[in-house]
Amino acid sequence: MTLTQAEKAAVVTIWAKVATQADAIGAESLERLFMSYPPTKTYFPHFDLSQGSAQLRGHGSKVMNAIGEAVKHIDDIRGALAKLSELHAYILRVDPVNFKLLSHCILCSVAARYPSDFTPEVHAAWDKFLSSVSSVLTEKYR
């Protein structure tokens, strides 16, 4: 799946806004993930997953930073996330299904904070973008 020019523009535009609250959105997305999809917690036995936990916030930041990198290099997501792709393939091995769940939670968090910007077109562009990111992160699994 490829992003059209219009879709890339939509992603970049919304990101400019999202970036200003990236850490909070990251933490909120993870919170939503762990609450709606408890099995995802199994990947974090070493974390304090209570609301507002420092580890949650720290990890949320990491996730959003990576997404920011992908936005910056939206024409070469694969190149930009090559190291992360290897990390997920050889060490983390997060089941691919979970990327859809996290992407969904990120969409919800963004929609909640920017309702008027999150038009159906922008929603579709973001969903395609996050699907691309997920594909890149799971592509070296086998």
Added chain:
Amino acid sequence: MVLSANDKTNVKAVFGKIGGQAEELGAETLDRMFHAYPQTKTYFPHFDLSKGSAQVKGHGKKVAAALVEAANHIDDIAGALSKLSDLHAQKLRVDPVNFKLLGQCFLVVVASHHPALLTPEVHASLDKFLCSVGTVLTAKYR
């Protein structure tokens, strides 16, 4: 996901062996899919889906031919299946989840007809190949 040189060799070897019975295997694949996953029948309200139906045989032949085509152009599956990709995107719109189901049934059929052929390594290569085909056929959906 990228097919390694080994994967390509394995896939070509499989199709080299089964190429001659491709139509039969295609029909059996569909039959199994309709049985194991009845919801897939909803895409064929215009077909006679009873055992031995000529329409299922004919359609199995088409599906098998496409897989053979993809295997023969394994370095450029997207190019080889470009028209089919358009057809699925613009007309058929088969939900992507069904490609996995069809792929699974195809693996079962190959395994049952050629048990010695489908070693764990060859199985993995064939599965990756079928996933690639599914990805190509759904790439233009949006």
